[in-house]
Amino acid sequence: MASGLAGQMLAILAALALAPILSGWVAQCRAWLQSRSAPPLWQPWLVLHKLFLREVVLAQGASPLFSAVPFLVFACMVTACAIIPTLSTDLPLSVVADAVALVGVLALARVLLSLAAMDIGTAFGSLGARRDMLVGFLAEPALLMVLFTAALGAHSTALASMVDVLAHRELAILPSLAFAGVAFTMVSVAENGRIPVDNPTTHLELTMIHEALILEYSGPHLALIEWAASLKLFAYSCIGIALFFPWGLAANDSPLALLFALPILVAKLALGGAVLAVAESVSAKMRIFRVPEYLAIAFVLAVIGVLVHILLGS
Amino acid sequence: MEPSTGDSRPMQGGAPTHDRTSASPPALLIRQAFPSARPMGGELATYHLTATQAQWSMAAAAISSDAGNRPESPSRLIALWGASDADGRPLASAVYGLADGLLWVDLPLDPQSRQYPDLSRAFFFAGRMQRAIFDLGGLRAIGADDVRPWLVHARDADARSPATDYPFVRVSGAGVHEIAVGPVHAGIIEPGHFRFSVSGEKVLRLEARLGYKHKGIDARYTQLDPILAGRLAGRVSGDSTVAHAWAYCMALESAAGIELxxxxxxxxxxxxxxxxxxxxxxxxxxxxxxxxxxxxxxxxxxxxxxxxxxxxxxxxxxxxxxxxxxxxxxxxxxxxxxxxxxxxxxxxxxxxxxxxxxxxxxxxxxxxxxxxxxxxxxxxxxxxxxxxxxxxxxxxxxxxxxxxxxxxxxxxxxxxxxxxxxxxxxxxxxxxxxxxxxxxxxxxxxxxxxxxxxxxxxxxxxxxxGAGAVEGWRGEVLVGLEIEVKGDRSRIVRCHSHDPSWxxxxxxxxxxxxxxxxxxxxxxxxxxxxxxxxxx
Amino acid sequence: MWQILRQAVRIGICPKSSAREESEPVLMSPAEVSDRQLQADLRAALGRALSIRVVDAGSCNGCELEINALSNPFYNMEGEGIHFVASPRHADLLLVTGPVTHNMAQALVDTWQAMPAPALVVAVGDCGCTGGIFGEEGASRGRVSAVIPVDAHVSGCPPRPSAILAAIRSAVQGVAGA
Amino acid sequence: MNDLSTVGLQLIDLLAAVSLLLAFGLLIQRRLTALIDFYALQSLVLVIVTSLVGWLTGQRHLYLSAALTMVLKVLLIPILLYRLVRRLRLETSHDTLVKLPATLLLGLLLVIFAFDVARPIAQLSTAIASGTLGIALAGILVGFLMMISRSRAISQVIAFLAMENGVFLAATAVTHGMPMVVELGIAVDVLIGVLILGVFLFHLQDAADSLEAGGPASPTARLERSGPETPKPRKARTQTP
The missing domain is CATH 1.10.645.10 (Cytochrome-c3 Hydrogenase, chain B)
Structure with missing residues (x-):
């Protein structure tokens, strides 16, 4: 049990430390693809460090909710990272929450952030909240369907056992998972506010989704939200890796096994980040009214994944 | 100079270099109304007239109806501004583009009533120019619909957030709400305020509120030496500095009557x-x-x-x-x-x-x-x-x-x-x-x-x-200029730089x-x- | 898609132009800076991750063109951890261009006050330093320092991107103030 | 050998699923060039499936069939279609007739229907990859849906080709391929069909200046603009305070 706790701590710490690095890596790849020299890999850490040193400015009329939300959102994302089998399938917290709870935790963070944006009462806060909820309402069912497709194979909605089953069969990519994989990629892009759904680097208020929600935050509050955003990207990448490329996960909870699993995870994340950067660099942002269509496609593909699973009976 | 003669002003160096035979209908009409109109010297044929109120309206009507009747007609209003002449009397000026050159019409106004006939019914975009004219010199268009301020937001320097006082046109209806942006934008963009009336994500109406960068350039011109004012012309819009500076220099050269x-x-x-x-x-x-x-x-x-x-x-x-x-x-x-x-x-x-x-x-x-x-x-x-x-x-x-x-x-x-x-x-x-x-x-x-x-x-x-017009990257840039030289002292009586953004x-x-x-x-x-x- | 990747490979990574090769004078006003000294650790942090908010208070837009050039692959400000941000709440430094017009003065003060303290201010261009050719009477109130306190000035009409970058750096390092 | 064939069978299922995925890609994609790319990819999947079945069952003629597919459907037809799009400047948007979410739902229903129909047949079949039949059938139906939901001739042709891919997949996976003579016949048919389409489109362009199957597309619904005298949308009441 003690080693289990140590392993769990290691997994959480790894997530906290690696998440900003993953964002930095994607930014680096994007810069290179634009013929620019890139900022250092740990640039997001430097930004977080700076933000923690700055003071908080509260907008007029901000309620206590506004100040509480960064901490709550951050806590949600840490929880999400803790229950995802990032390094091992055998961690104490993994049994606490299943896939449905994970979707709930992610949805909670979204609702809190939208509430905080509307709390200030600026036009852009409400605009961003409205758009973000639109994305969320459509993305969450699709995400659930993807997780169900995987759960059908494992006869369990616990993430750890799903991944365990997937990792230890002779051919890991099932036909149903091909559909689920495409659907999951589409949902992840939308949920993390990446191109083509949202542009994380835009300076245009009128086109923003996620950025519009956090315009009023400053200093440590902003740092927590930025950190939470990179944790979210990290969480989604890890779910994707665990479901579709589970090889190399530690099957027990000894810290040594986890330490071996870490470099494999880093390598897979690096590859995934590079692919994300390429995909973002070659595509333009879609119109906002195409987003529902886009997410409807993801949902239908996830449902077909379930159907294919039932048809092939495997 | 009598304000009501309806005659063209004598021009310096006025050899008509670009006199073409194929004149457009409004140009013919105007020539009949102003028999002695002659083009000014310079690179572009420019007819400069001093009109009466009736002639002012007649020219606008003729050019506007020509533009409406013939799809390929080049007749158009280019610029409209207000100024004072050398004796300090108010003056409204309009410059039209015709097939064979420019037509510059000056309308001297009564110093008491300071009114001139409205052009916004003939030319849609003239409305804002007329509002700007009122803001800058107190000249009022007779019968204009929209008399809201435009360039000058608040005479009182410490009025807070002028954008909130401005009477925007409101759109009412189920589910319609407003989004206000600016004047300071999130990107590196010049300041301006935009008011969207939207239903969901769809825009029903947009109204821009400009004038945040109003620095009083027309007034500033009159404080500068005609030669040095070219520097100011080059800073009317930094991205069109060559076009604006060229238009100014063309106007000055045409006023001075020299060949480039x-x-x-x-x-x-x-x-x-x-x-x-x-x-x-x-x-x-x-x-x-x-x-x-x-x-x-x-x-x-x-x-x-x-x-x-x-x-x-x-x-x-x-x-x-x-x-x-x-x-x-x-x-x-x-x-x-x-x-x-x-x-x-x-x-x-x-x-x-x-x-x-x-x-x-x-x-x-x-x-x-x-x-x-x-x-x-x-x-x-x-x-x-x-x-x-x-x-x-x-x-x-x-x-x-x-x-x-x-x-x-x-x-x-x-x-x-x-x-x-x-x-x-x-x-x-x-x-x-x-x-x-x-x-x-x-x-x-x-x-x-x-x-x-x-x-x-x-x-x-x-x-x-003198007048100068240059096709800048954004469109036609125009400068209208009047200088006064007495002995070795020269000054700009009035000068207006017009950007196609209007x-x-x-x-x-x-x-x-x-x-x-x-x-x-x-x-x-x-x-x-x-x-x-x-x-x- | 393949064309985009091919173009990226063909151009490679643009060489950085260093600020040193064409640096221009940067004026500081130590008297104004001294009472708002930054803590050393914050100064160091800002040196590696800086967020900038730009306000055009009435320029001819020439300065904006050169500030935009800071983002191109040659100056590549983002590669050094300097970002333009969409909200004054996120900003550490305010870049102000142009003579301040009457109509923009209040918006400029509002933006400055919305920033977390201590907020650095850099006035860009001759107009921002002195009011320039537009003067300081009539509709233009002239220099930025007449409206909000300024930490560094960049002269030039418009200043070169490298000069703007150098001024931003010296404002953060507080060269003249130290 | 046994292990290998299990993996092979699973791979065939997977590839069939990818083929269905691409059929859905064809259904939702608006750009013609992307449609052609998807078709070429789907054909490539077919080439792999055919070779795999040939290798697992030891039927040599399937290799020939795979090679034929490769030359014809992965290379020749896409290149021809590409040239057609470029030469006739067909690349404009607004193609789908039915709204996308509705089309997707229909597609989903068709997949359920196909799976349901295929299940009893597959149980009778003794062929190696019986589960593939349902997926192949779904691919055919989705291609059919694409055909009726598109307004432009060239998209309909691509839809037809995608349907033909589905038929080919079903035949290969369930009955180890059709007799060589039939396959050759179909291949020649398809090629001639595409060639005729090209000639047909060129002449249609000259004659009618429209390549819509059902006449010119309905004008895009755009908020009607009022003249400059009243620069306000008519649907909303406006007032100046």
């Missing part, structure tokens, strides 16, 4: 085209970036930087400010630079072609560009659009093409035209004009006439008027109708109008 050395005109044209290339490169990158394709911005901003560095090497200034001076240009072009310019143009054209292919083939980008922010040709004509945005909507007007003075007559400028009127059309026109400008630059550099690049300007004694800002408000809110930055960038040039 041919080489100077060619060198100015070279800079004007360089400016066009630089701005189109910047816009093409920014347009892709606004559609989420940062790749486009990276590569076009790279090309723009290379281009600006080349300008820096030639003129020691990246934007070529203060290079066009009264009487010519500041520096001559060294013959050894000609091959280098040609080489730069060819390699630039190659790079642009390559990027154009990527833009044209990119599904996401084309999906954002096509059908977005459409202005039909008919609407464009009604709105009186001009310049690049006008050409994208099928209005084939280009001063370099329509009134080819030197050096354009020797270069036969190709008119780039599209009738689609959407963002994609404005992108395509930019690509076409960019490549055409690169061709022109190479041609100009290789065929530069010999001679001096600058001739000292001596201002003749007395009162003189015509196209109202068009932007039409272009967005029915589009979605997140497409506004893209549509706005496809017009890329000047706030500084408009706010003066």
């Amino acid at each position: 050395p041919p080489r100077a005109a060619w060198l100015r044209a070279l800079m004007l085209e360089r400016e066009r290339v630089a701005n189109h490169l910047g816009d093409l990158g920014a347009l892709a970036n606004d559609a989420g394709l940062a790749f486009g911005l990276a590569h076009f901003s790279r090309l723009r930087e290379l281009w600006l560095r080349e300008s820096d090497a030639l003129y020691a200034h990246r934007l070529m400010m203060d290079q066009v001076i009264p009487g010519g240009v500041l520096v001559d072009l060294d013959a050894s630079m000609v091959p280098r310019i040609g080489q730069a143009c060819r390699s630039m054209a190659e790079e642009v072609q390559r990027l154009r292919a990527i833009y044209d083939e990119h599904p996401g980008l084309q999906d954002r560009f096509r059908g977005t922010g459409t202005i039909s040709t008919a609407l464009a004509r009604q709105l009186g659009m001009t310049g690049l945005a006008g050409r994208a909507s099928g209005l084939g007007r280009d001063l370099r093409h329509d009134h080819p003075g030197q050096p354009w007559s020797a270069l036969s400028v190709h008119l780039c035209l599209s009738s689609q009127g959407d963002v994609a059309a404005r992108v395509a026109i930019r690509f076409d004009e960019l490549l055409e400008s690169l061709r022109l630059i190479e041609a100009i550099a290789s065929r530069l006439p010999p001679g001096t690049h600058h001739r000292a300007l001596r201002l003749p004694q007395g009162h003189h008027c 015509q196209n800002w109202p068009a932007l408000e039409h272009a967005i109708i029915g589009n979605i809110v997140p497409d506004f930055p893209l549509i706005n960038k496809s017009f890329n109008l000047s706030y500084a040039g408009h706010d003066l």
